[in-house]
Amino acid sequence: LTQQLRSLETQARILAAAADCFTHTGYDATGVAEICARAGVSKGAFYHHFASKQAVFLALFNAWIADLEAVMQSVRTTDKPAPEQLLALAGMVQQVLDAATGQLPIFVEFWRQATKEPDVWQVTIEPYRRFRTAFASLVSEGVAEGSLRPVNPELAAHVLVSLGVGLALQGVLDPDGAEWRGAADQAIQLLLTGLGAEKAYEP
Amino acid sequence: LTQQLRSLETQARILAAAADCFTHTGYDATGVAEICARAGVSKGAFYHHFASKQAVFLALFNAWIADLEAVMQSVRTTDKPAPEQLLALAGMVQQVLDAATGQLPIFVEFWRQATKEPDVWQVTIEPYRRFRTAFASLVSEGVAEGSLRPVNPELAAHVLVSLGVGLALQGVLDPDGAEWRGAADQAIQLLLTGLGAEKAYEP
Numbered sequence: 001l002t003q004q005l006r007s008l009e010t011q012a013r014i015l016a017a018a019a020d021c022f023t024h025t026g027y028d029a030t031g032v033a034e035i036c037a038r039a040g041v042s043k044g045a046f047y048h049h050f051a052s053k054q055a056v057f058l059a060l061f062n063a064w065i066a067d068l069e070a071v072m073q074s075v076r077t078t079d080k081p082a083p084e085q086l087l088a089l090a091g092m093v094q095q096v097l098d099a100a101t102g103q104l105p106i107f108v109e110f111w112r113q114a115t116k117e118p119d120v121w122q123v124t125i126e127p128y129r130r131f132r133t134a135f136a137s138l139v140s141e142g143v144a145e146g147s148l149r150p151v152n153p154e155l156a157a158h159v160l161v162s163l164g165v166g167l168a169l170q171g172v173l174d175p176d177g178a179e180w181r182g183a184a185d186q187a188i189q190l191l192l193t194g195l196g197a198e199k200a201y202e203p
Numbered sequence: 204l205t206q207q208l209r210s211l212e213t214q215a216r217i218l219a220a221a222a223d224c225f226t227h228t229g230y231d232a233t234g235v236a237e238i239c240a241r242a243g244v245s246k247g248a249f250y251h252h253f254a255s256k257q258a259v260f261l262a263l264f265n266a267w268i269a270d271l272e273a274v275m276q277s278v279r280t281t282d283k284p285a286p287e288q289l290l291a292l293a294g295m296v297q298q299v300l301d302a303a304t305g306q307l308p309i310f311v312e313f314w315r316q317a318t319k320e321p322d323v324w325q326v327t328i329e330p331y332r333r334f335r336t337a338f339a340s341l342v343s344e345g346v347a348e349g350s351l352r353p354v355n356p357e358l359a360a361h362v363l364v365s366l367g368v369g370l371a372l373q374g375v376l377d378p379d380g381a382e383w384r385g386a387a388d389q390a391i392q393l394l395l396t397g398l399g400a401e402k403a404y405e406p
Contacts, residue, residue: 028315083399105318112315115308125377132381139398147400152389156398158370158381159390165372166365174328178335178361186355187362194397195342195359196286197350 011049013039015063018056027057027109057110058123064099065127068092072134082142086160086188093184096168097175104172128165132157163187214252216242218266221259230260230312260313261326267302268330271295275337285345289363289391292341296387299371300378307375331368335360366390 017039021030032053036046050056075088100107114120135157142148148156164184171180220242224233235256239249253259278291303310317323338360345351351359367387374383 086398105315108311108314108318111311112308115311125380128373128377129380148398149396149400151393151398154381155386155389155393158386159366159393159398162366162369162373162390163362164369166367166369167361169368169372170331170365174331177328177332178357183358183361186358187365190354190358190362191394192397192399193352194395194399195289195351195354195362196395196397197352 007049010039010041010045014041014046014049014056015060018053019060022057022060022106023103027053027106054110054113054117054120058120061110061124068095068127069130069134071095072131076134076138081145081147082138083147083192085138086142086192087185090184090188093164093167093171094181096164097171097180100168100172101175128161131164132161135160159191163191210252213242213244213248217244217249217252218259218263221256222263225260225263225309226306230256230309230316257313257316257320257323261323264313264327271298271330272333272337274298275334279337279341284348284350285341286350286395288341289345289395290388293387293391296367296370296374297384299367300374300383303371303375304378331364334367335364338363362394363391366394 014035018030018035021034021038025034030053032043032046035053035056036043039046050059071092072089075085078085078088080088111124114124132154136153139148139151139153139156139160143150143153167180167184167187170177171183217238221233221238224237224241228237233256235246235249238256238259239246242249253262274295275292278288281288281291283291314327317327335357339356342351342354342356342359342363346353346356370383370387370390373380374386
């Protein structure tokens, strides 16, 4: 057990050191040697835990996605009506903004490598599919309980995930371009009520 | 006049050659020499028209945005009610998907350089702001004519642009992950009607 704990601790130290290096030096300019030096581990220990710098980045990325999925999970188990769950999930956009603002260059450097390797790319797009599935299930429940209109759950999930992705992307690209804090919450409110006039418009 | 025409023609030939080179070789691996060779122009002629490879990419990017803005402009001048204009503008997402699918590696390579140069970055984020302004004006008109509910136009514009950006980004990242064709149109329909049940839900 002690050895397992030590192994986990080493892994965590490598991840934290890599995150620091990526933030300060960028993804491209960071080498495995720098990560090892900052973590205080040997290259042997590094390669025991991770196949490459890319594998470390993916582990950090997956940990970040897992945090978002934990939020989703905790909201989904509340038994609140679907509209309230959707409003609670708006906080995920803020969570992405808080974590990713200023980190865009690192993601872009990583993506540049990922676009050349289909396996790695696959891992980076998988979360979108999982979030669409999770939102479709939430919308289905809402339709079944009568808190949402009888919409197509897959379409609604597309709209919800696209809205979140679009808000987060613009917020990260252009933090000063608009008031992003609270935007997701208001956007969900607007989506629930709808944009169209209640009566058909007669020009 | 003839000389001006010849100059415009050279510029167009450089842009077309650069687009070909970027698509076939990637942004990073393309040099000004390759662009000149493919365009059949001298380096002198190239630098007469463009300061750098980056300037050529930005010119291509701006031409692409101008195409989208032309669609916006032509829809905005139809005098149709706002909901119909919004549905007509859903086609812009498909236009982005058609143009950008398969080109992602080039954009990512370019962005990697752009994140290091604030001036260039500014040019690449400016269109988001312009589209938000244009959509806010469309929503204002819709509210004034009574075809849209009295929503906050800036918020609605946020939602509309985010929806479009999110759909386009997911569609480009993951073309086979879902049925993207027609998704924007259906998304606008859903946004007009709203997701929430008409009567308040009583658990």
